[in-house]
Amino acid sequence: MKQGQSNSTEVGSHSVILYNDLSEIERALGSFFFSGYRREKKLLFIYDRLTLADLLRAIEPYGMDLEELRDSGRIEVASARDTYLRDGVLDLERMAKKLEEKTREALDSGFDGLCVVGEGSWIFDENFNAAKMLEYESKMDVFIGENPLDACCIYDTSVINKRMLLQISGLHPFIFDTDSFTPNYDYFKDTYGHVCESDECRQLYMGTATMASEMFRIRGFYTEDHCKNVSRLACAIARKMNEIRLAVELETAGMIHDIGMMTIFSDMIGKPGKLAWFESQLLHEHPLVGYELVKKVPFPRPIAKAILEHHERLDGSGYPLGLKGDEISIGGKILAVAEVVSAMSFYRIYRDDYGVEVALNEIEKGADRFYDSDVVGACLKCFEEGFEF
Known part of the structure; x- marks a missing residue:
């Protein structure tokens, strides 16, 4: 001393x-x-x-x-x-x-x-x-x-x-x-913010995200290009809402929004009927697992945050954190709508009704309760103007 x-x-x-x-x-x-x-x-x-x-x-x-x-x-x-x-x-x-x-x-x-x-x-x-x-x-x-x-x-x-x-x-x-x-x-969320806006960085983000999304295709998680569909729709909604910079980030987030699913048993994803209690608990963890994985990569912070929040709902009934209203970021609100519309537009073994019309009716009914009404309006507008999967 x-x-x-x-x-x-x-x-x-x-x-x-x-x-x-x-x-x-x-x-x-x-x-x-x-x-x-x-x-x-x-x-x-x-x-x-x-x-x-x-x-x-x-x-x-x-x-x-x-x-x-x-x-x-x-x-x-x-x-x-x-x-x-x-x-x-x-x-x-x-x-x-x-x-x-x-x-x-x-x-x-x-x-x-x-x-x-x-x-x-x-x-x-x-x-x-x-x-x-x-x-x-x-x-x-x-x-x-x-x-x-x-x-x-x-x-x-x-x-x-x-x-x-x-x-x-x-x-x-x-x-x-x-x-x-x-x-x-x-x-350091405010410091990280939007890390890099150059074309090279964007290509690196998307390249990394595309590689990760290919893992889902290889493991047979989805019968259609779910991640790519969520990516395209989230990007389109953000642009319609004049969130231009966020659109680029959500394009990447959409590609890897389900990366936390990699820790879930493959047979759970396509299981017919209701999941067991412990299976539901595992499923509800995947946004948090995805967030923890993605934040280790120097992506812009809104990417990881949107992934964490893509199953949150305005009334607090979502998961994994039960966030309400403005506690959910705009990126999370957009990704949530894009994910629901994409998932409900295609056949799943555990659900009888599907299709774009079914999906759009779902988000319209849930506007202001589950989904942000401005985001829902922008999504409907995208489809009215010709967006398709």
């Missing part, structure tokens, strides 16, 4: 570790604390479901001895309940102030900052206030951006619904993925 010195120009980092088995996070926890230790930062461990035994197993492979660290003042441990609560009630403002105080105390003690890990899955109970959590994380982002505080939040994915999980993930610039902390796509 460099007593009396501090790197006042250094700013911190804000990371997240997601797990559903404690054994999965030992490497992540150890790696994060070892990084802070090497950079002469004081360590703070806030525990709840995670215990000191978990911490011990995590840091031992890095040659760090917990008792020695505690005796020397290099690490401090605290209960989440004592840190987050005030009079038994969740108080995130208190937590933010405490972390700011602990950072300044670390600097005053000669450390180069504070490195803190907190396990917060218990926060997500029936009284959880998402707005307060967003406010807290935003405040911490500002402080971390100006001070040497490395903060890592740990959440058990088994106790958080998928919608909240994406929100939480999106609040952290870095996420532990496989064996290291990497930039988090969900956080």
